[in-house]
Amino acid sequence: SVEEMEKRVRGIKENFGERLFIPGHHYQKDEVIQFADATGDSLQLAQVAAKNDKAEYIVFCGVHFMAETADILTGDHQKVILPDMRAGCSMADMANIAQVERAWPILQETFGDTILPLTYVNSTAAIKAFVGRNGGATVTSSNAKKMVEWAFTQKERIFFLPDQHLGRNTAYDLGVGLDEMAVWNPHTDSFEYEGDLQKVKVILWKGHCSVHGNFTVNNIEYIRKTKPDMNIIVHPECSREVVELSDYNGSTKYIIETIEKAPTGSKWAIGTEMNLVNRLIQQHPDKEIVSLNPYMCPCLTMNRIDLPHLLWTLEWLEKGKIVNQITVPQEIANDALAALERMLAHV
Numbered sequence: 001s002v003e004e005m006e007k008r009v010r011g012i013k014e015n016f017g018e019r020l021f022i023p024g025h026h027y028q029k030d031e032v033i034q035f036a037d038a039t040g041d042s043l044q045l046a047q048v049a050a051k052n053d054k055a056e057y058i059v060f061c062g063v064h065f066m067a068e069t070a071d072i073l074t075g076d077h078q079k080v081i082l083p084d085m086r087a088g089c090s091m092a093d094m095a096n097i098a099q100v101e102r103a104w105p106i107l108q109e110t111f112g113d114t115i116l117p118l119t120y121v122n123s124t125a126a127i128k129a130f131v132g133r134n135g136g137a138t139v140t141s142s143n144a145k146k147m148v149e150w151a152f153t154q155k156e157r158i159f160f161l162p163d164q165h166l167g168r169n170t171a172y173d174l175g176v177g178l179d180e181m182a183v184w185n186p187h188t189d190s191f192e193y194e195g196d197l198q199k200v201k202v203i204l205w206k207g208h209c210s211v212h213g214n215f216t217v218n219n220i221e222y223i224r225k226t227k228p229d230m231n232i233i234v235h236p237e238c239s240r241e242v243v244e245l246s247d248y249n250g251s252t253k254y255i256i257e258t259i260e261k262a263p264t265g266s267k268w269a270i271g272t273e274m275n276l277v278n279r280l281i282q283q284h285p286d287k288e289i290v291s292l293n294p295y296m297c298p299c300l301t302m303n304r305i306d307l308p309h310l311l312w313t314l315e316w317l318e319k320g321k322i323v324n325q326i327t328v329p330q331e332i333a334n335d336a337l338a339a340l341e342r343m344l345a346h347v
Ligand code: CIZ
Pocket: 040, 041, 042, 043, 121, 122, 140, 141, 209, 237, 252
């Protein structure tokens, strides 16, 4: 039963004490989050894990790229474990290293040595390593603006992977025109752009988040019509049109803080992952909160981490066996770390 499983998880946690650390991403289910030693976004979690020197086992309740980042940032004595290997990220999967290595020479042929690559942390370690090797940095949704500004002090153009929406929304906020952004299509190995490519300042990888892609202009129009006094807040992984029509946009952390600070009685439609929206609804009964998309938008891969998988992982640990360890090969880790450190030095 659920109670038995919860009791087992609690018991194993107690036995391991400080040797075991469980980070839980904001998009995780309540049945998992209740056991998290820290909650946060992907980078915050990797950073707390790295700082926690006593933890030998880091059971990362999030998705694969987050566990990779934790492995890159933590010491050799710390083992990172992902409770279900199928917990991937559809956005990270939209940019594989073979595609990027096909794109890069074409981009250089077109623009010369004028491009700095940047990658959203929501990407594989191999992509982060490519970016690190080429002088670029990672970004998160909280620091994307700062990092894009920094990138333009280094080169004339940026190549933004793998989320076209975060790239477009960020560059647009910094004054780059939509006509100065081209999309790179990794399936056709070509640009999607009409006009003179030499005008382009930002090359956007054609990737997106399938969860945030579910929030639409129709959803916004519906709220405006039926609840005109409702505030609309969305994550910048939503499309340009959706961000444009909403009242506020920002990272997961920004959304949480905005709702926490909002006055009693205020009304909010939130465009982000379902588990987080439901948690905010529960935590703020004094505010009227709904999902911007009434059908709710779960991240299916995040949801693969559930109580049975968490318990299964911990039971193996208890028996002295490590299952589902995430290890990034040293060469990739070194270059990926360079990209992460360039970000950490600027924010
Ligand atoms: O959309 C995601 O997966 C987010 C916001 C990840 C993160 O950086 O925490």
